[in-house]
Amino acid sequence: MHRHRARRAQGKRPHLKLRAGIVSARGVRLGLAFVPSHLVLAGAGDVLLARLSPYFPGLPVMLVSSSATERRAYASFDSAPLLADIDLANVATHEVDLDVAPPDTREVPF
Numbered sequence: 001m002h003r004h005r006a007r008r009a010q011g012k013r014p015h016l017k018l019r020a021g022i023v024s025a026r027g028v029r030l031g032l033a034f035v036p037s038h039l040v041l042a043g044a045g046d047v048l049l050a051r052l053s054p055y056f057p058g059l060p061v062m063l064v065s066s067s068a069t070e071r072r073a074y075a076s077f078d079s080a081p082l083l084a085d086i087d088l089a090n091v092a093t094h095e096v097d098l099d100v101a102p103p104d105t106r107e108v109p110f
Contacts, residue, residue: 019093020052022059025082031056032091037065037072045074055102064088 020033031052039048040063052061062075066088073079 016048016098018096018098020055020096021091021093022056023086023091025085028082029059030082031059031061032086033061033063033096034088034093035063035065037067039063040065040072040074042074046076049074049076051098052096055096 018033018035020031023030023032033048033052035048039045045063048063049061052063060075060077062073062079062082064083064086065072071083071088073083
């Protein structure tokens with residue numbers, strides 16, 4: 001008798017909704033996404049940054065995980081100086097559903 005194991009859907013990303021907003025720190029405007037701490041690192045963070053970039057056209061994006069004891073960030077740039085200047089408790093956020101295409105917010109270049 002053969003036993004069958006439940007298989008995961010291959011090639012399908014997990015459904016992910018998160019809170020995100022746009023902030024300014026040290027004169028730089030950037031997209032900020034609040035994510036679980038296991039996504040604030042190289043590899044998983046890089047994949048998530050690529051998925052988030054269409055929701056923040058033209059802006060750098062930083063992933064942030066915050067708890068009562070620590071604040072962590074990951075980005076394709078040095079995020080530590082910017083993170084120190086952001087009051088995470090007062091960031092205005094909205095829900096981003098990564099399974100729904102971002103709105104087309106491009107402006108005509110002329």
